[in-house]
Amino acid sequence: MMERRRFLVASLAGALAAPLAATAEQAGKVPRIGILWSVSSSIATPWAAAFRQELARLGYVESQTIALEERWADGRFDRLAPLAAELVRLNVDILVTTTTPAARAAQQATRTIPIVMTLVSDPVESGVVANLARPGGNVTGLSLMHPELSRKRLELLKELIPKVSRVAVLSNPSNPITRPLLRETEAAARGLGVQLQVVEVRNSTELDSAFSAMTRERAGALVVIPDFVFMDQRMRIVDLAAKNRLPAMYAWREPVDAGGLMAYGASIPDLLGRAAVYVDKIIKGAKPADLPIEQPAKLELVINLKTAKALGLTIPPSLLARADQVIE
Numbered sequence: 001m002m003e004r005r006r007f008l009v010a011s012l013a014g015a016l017a018a019p020l021a022a023t024a025e026q027a028g029k030v031p032r033i034g035i036l037w038s039v040s041s042s043i044a045t046p047w048a049a050a051f052r053q054e055l056a057r058l059g060y061v062e063s064q065t066i067a068l069e070e071r072w073a074d075g076r077f078d079r080l081a082p083l084a085a086e087l088v089r090l091n092v093d094i095l096v097t098t099t100t101p102a103a104r105a106a107q108q109a110t111r112t113i114p115i116v117m118t119l120v121s122d123p124v125e126s127g128v129v130a131n132l133a134r135p136g137g138n139v140t141g142l143s144l145m146h147p148e149l150s151r152k153r154l155e156l157l158k159e160l161i162p163k164v165s166r167v168a169v170l171s172n173p174s175n176p177i178t179r180p181l182l183r184e185t186e187a188a189a190r191g192l193g194v195q196l197q198v199v200e201v202r203n204s205t206e207l208d209s210a211f212s213a214m215t216r217e218r219a220g221a222l223v224v225i226p227d228f229v230f231m232d233q234r235m236r237i238v239d240l241a242a243k244n245r246l247p248a249m250y251a252w253r254e255p256v257d258a259g260g261l262m263a264y265g266a267s268i269p270d271l272l273g274r275a276a277v278y279v280d281k282i283i284k285g286a287k288p289a290d291l292p293i294e295q296p297a298k299l300e301l302v303i304n305l306k307t308a309k310a311l312g313l314t315i316p317p318s319l320l321a322r323a324d325q326v327i328e
Contacts, residue, residue: 031094031283032067034087036106038099038119038228040074043254050269051096054276073102075232077174080105088113094282096275097141099228100126100177107139114288116278117141118271121177121226123293132293140288141278142271145295146177146226146251150184153264156301157221157249158192159319160262168197168219168246170210170237172227181225204233211240219246226251226265234258247311253302256327261307266296300324 035051037044048070052062060066069090073079084105087095095115097103103117107128120128121144129135132143158164169185171178182198189196197217199210214222222241224230230237234255241248242259250256250263278291304327308315320326 030065030067032069032090032092033094033096033279034090034092035068035070035096036080036084036087036098036102037070037072038075038077038080038102039072039232041070041072043231044070044072044098047098047268047272051272051276054273055279058276058280060280075229077101077229081108084109094279096279100128101175103128103139103141104176107137111138113138114282115139115141116275116282116288118275119144119268121146122180125180126176129293134289135291135293136289138288140291140293142274142294142296144226144266144271146265147180147184149251149265149299150181150225151188153249153251154185154188154192154194154223156262156264156319157223157247158194159316160313161221161247164194164220166195166197166217166219168199168214168217168222169225170199170201170222170230171225172202172229173200174202175227175229178225178227185223185225201229203229204236207233207236207240211244211246214246215244222246222248224248224250224255231255234260242307242310245311247308247313253300253325256302256304256307259304259307261304261311261313263300263302265299267298267300270298271296302327 055066062068069087069092071083071087073083080102088109095106095113097106097115097117098119100120103120106115115138117139118141123129123143124132129139171182186196197219199213201207201210235258238255238258238260247261250260251265252268253263256263281291301323302325303315303323306328
């Protein structure tokens with residue numbers, strides 16, 4: 001009887017020790033976060049800083065309580081799939097993606113690792129998630145609201161240049177978000193009495209001929225459809241717009257900081273900071289399927305007054321009053 005009691009006690013102790021040991025091992029594990037950037041490392045640096053700052057605010061210390069694995073596609077969508085597969089092979093605990101093509105590449109690479117998407121135009125229409133409130137599957141994150149904002153961008157450009165009748169639209173047909181954004185821009189153009197000239201550019205080698213076509217067709221202004229090929233080439237696009245004296249509207253402030261005329265859209269650093277909050281929630285046990293897709297909390301209108309003056313434009317006081325920042 002005594003031997004049996006010893007055996008039972010020993011068995012019970014072993015059974016209790018097993019989950020405790022597993023818990024201790026899990027507690028000591030440093031979560032590995034894979035980040036799939038659609039742009040180059042030089043462009044991603046300030047956005048990555050916003051992500052890291054928010055992680056630090058949440059109590060994480062890089063290389064001690066959290067590890068980051070970053071990969072950059074340098075504006076080439078064909079590189080996203082192999083880079084996503086590489087991060088999956090590294091057995092990261094969470095994948096953070098930037099842009100719709102990056103989210104889709106990660107989704108194709110894994111259906112089990114949680115994915116936090118950012119900078120995605122329309123996650124439902126693009127097929128990344130089924131529903132904004134309950135995305136289901138292994139993907140959650142943040143939407144850019146681009147289709148809804150496309151109308152507003154053309155309206156703001158028309159407010160700045162009331163007499164403009166023909167507007168060029170720089171677009172990348174290989175990007176899945178382009179079609180819905182063009183659809184909204186075309187709807188706005190009909191309401192404003194503006195004729196659009198859609199100019200397609202798939203890579204940087206086509207930019208010079210694209211601007212030549214705009215000049216040849218006498219475009220009076222330019223709308224740049226958001227695309228990370230264009231983000232990588234923003235300095236060149238800004239220079240070509242200035243050379244051809246085309247007032248241009250962008251989706252993000254970065255081209256305006258580089259000398260572009262005007263931008264209206266979500267703050268990318270703000271979205272990356274909020275992505276860190278999603279990462280924190282998942283680390284603490286939340287399931288991506290149960291985390292609603294968020295839309296931008298911060299939209300910003302940025303106007304470069306110096307560029308406006310160089311183009312001979314006077315910014316209406318009503319537009320200046322609504323600007324979040326005026327660069328002089």
